[in-house]
Structures are given as structure tokens and as C-alpha cells.
Amino acid sequence: MTVPNLLRPEEKIFVALDTDNMDEALRLADQLGDTIRTMKVGLQLFFKSGPVILDRLHERGFQVFMDCKFHDIPNTVAGASDSVTSHGVYMFNVHVGGGVEMMRRAKQAAVLRAEKLGIAVPKVIGVTQLTSTSQGVLNEEIGIPGDIRDCVLQYARLAQQAGLDGVVASGHEIQAIREACGPDFLTVIPGIRPTWAAANDQARIMTPTDALRAGADYLVIGRAITHAADPRAAALRILEEVQASEGAVQ
Numbered sequence: 001m002t003v004p005n006l007l008r009p010e011e012k013i014f015v016a017l018d019t020d021n022m023d024e025a026l027r028l029a030d031q032l033g034d035t036i037r038t039m040k041v042g043l044q045l046f047f048k049s050g051p052v053i054l055d056r057l058h059e060r061g062f063q064v065f066m067d068c069k070f071h072d073i074p075n076t077v078a079g080a081s082d083s084v085t086s087h088g089v090y091m092f093n094v095h096v097g098g099g100v101e102m103m104r105r106a107k108q109a110a111v112l113r114a115e116k117l118g119i120a121v122p123k124v125i126g127v128t129q130l131t132s133t134s135q136g137v138l139n140e141e142i143g144i145p146g147d148i149r150d151c152v153l154q155y156a157r158l159a160q161q162a163g164l165d166g167v168v169a170s171g172h173e174i175q176a177i178r179e180a181c182g183p184d185f186l187t188v189i190p191g192i193r194p195t196w197a198a199a200n201d202q203a204r205i206m207t208p209t210d211a212l213r214a215g216a217d218y219l220v221i222g223r224a225i226t227h228a229a230d231p232r233a234a235a236l237r238i239l240e241e242v243q244a245s246e247g248a249v250q
């Protein structure tokens with residue numbers, strides 16, 4: 001049975017706490033806590049804070065998306081997936097480029113560890129092509145020929161075949177992934193830029209409103225919120241824009 005995504009916009013936004021300072025990360029989370037439910041912890045913060053950041057966020061009632069992008073041989077990724085699952089994270093990710101067997105082992109390890117601990121199985125998400133990768137970089141540097149959308153789509157199909165719960169992709173690929181993988185396969189979308197924010201190092205960007213209209217399950221937003229003079233006001237502005245556009249569509 002297909003379950004429509006009935007989450008409210010604020011439940012669909014993951015804020016990327018990209019800082020090397022745990023106190024700053026927690027201050028940001030506290031400022032956003034009455035609106036945002038899920039925080040994304042990446043390698044910069046994790047290597048400075050260690051797993052205690054996950055405990056601190058969980059104590060405050062946040063869900064955590066652990067953005068570790070595992071990419072190694074299947075046995076090593078299975079071990080890492082077991083370890084990250086033991087911290088009770090809501091979601092973690094692996095690179096689809098590691099192959100189907102690697103992804104299958106990641107999911108299997110997450111299921112086994114969660115069952116042993118009696119906790120919810122984390123969503124395991126495959127990273128297709130990074131949103132900082134442009135068409136030119138894909139073809140000329142990485143050496144993958146063809147249209148980037150086709151590549152992302154092929155990776156999404158592989159992730160689904162391996163039993164993953166969804167993929168990280170850009171807003172430009174959401175509709176194609178939906179058509180190919182169905183409505184229950186999650187799309188987690190970084191490279192989100194409101195019209196008033198700079199693109200920075202992102203190549204395949206989309207506004208929050210357009211990404212949600214295209215059917216994104218979750219948006220990952222970092223600097224547009226965290227580097228704003230007032231992060232809470234920036235988050236509320238994004239939510240207002242999304243809600244205004246929802247009203248305009250009805």
C-alpha cells in the first residue's frame with residue numbers, strides 16, 4: 001500500500017549542522033528546536049565532537065541524520081553501519097558507487113543491530129551523484145559519460161535493488177526517480193537554495209518550494225539557515241515561502 005507523505009513542511013527539513021564546534025551546533029539546534037525536528041550531523045562536526053553529539057541531540061528530542069557517506073568494501077561498510085545504528089540514528093547514508101553488495105550489507109547490518117537493540121531500523125539512503133557535481137564534472141573529470149540525470153536514475157534503481165530506503169539526489173531528478181522507483185522510495189534533497197541565498201559550491205540547486213512541489217520527501221538545508229544572521233528567522237522565512245506557495249496551488 002502506498003502511504004502518502006503527509007509530513008508538514010517543517011518535518012521535511014533537515015538542517016545541516018556543518019561546524020567544528022559542538023557548542024555552536026547545539027546552540028543552533030536549540031534556536032531551531034521549536035520548528036525543525038531533524039538535524040544532520042556530518043563528518044566535520046562528528047570528528048570534532050565524537051558520538052556524544054548524537055546523544056546531546058537525541059536528549060533534546062531531535063532525530064539525527066548521520067551523513068557519513070560510507071564508501072568501502074562491503075564488509076567494512078557493514079561494520080560501520082552496525083556501529084552507526086547502535087547510536088539510534090534516524091537515517092544514515094552510503095555511496096551508491098560502492099555497488100549493490102555493499103549497499104545490501106549496509107542495510108542488513110542496520111536491520112540486525114536495530115533488532116538486537118529493539119530500536120527502530122534507521123533509514124539507509126544511497127548517495128547518487130553529489131549536488132556539487134555538474135554535468136561537465138561528471139563527464140570530463142569523473143569520466144562517466146551521458147546525461148547526469150540518467151546516471152542518477154541508474155544509481156537510484158541500484159539503491160532500490162539493494163533494499164535501501166531511498167536516495168540523496170538533486171531537485172532536478174526527483175520526478176524521474178519517483179516515476180522509476182515509486183512513491184515509497186525516499187528522496188532526500190540537498191543543494192537547496194531559496195532565491196535569496198548564494199549557491200556557493202553547489203552545482204545542481206533548487207528552491208525549497210520547487211523541490212517540495214516536485215515531490216521531495218526531505219530537504220537538506222545548511223548555509224541558507226546556519227550562516228544567516230538570524231538562523232531561526234531564515235528557517236521561518238523558508239517555511240513561510242513554502243506555505244505561501246502551497247496556498248497558491250490550492
Ligand SMILES: O=c1ccn([C@@H]2O[C@H](COP(=O)(O)O)[C@@H](O)[C@H]2O)c(=O)[nH]1
Nearest residue numbers: 016042129130131190191220221222223
Ligand atoms: O549530494 C550531496 C550530499 C550531501 N550534501 C550535504 O548537504 C549539506 C548541504 O549544505 P548547504 O550549506 O545547504 O549547501 C552539506 O552538509 C553537504 O555535506 C550535499 O550538499 N550534497
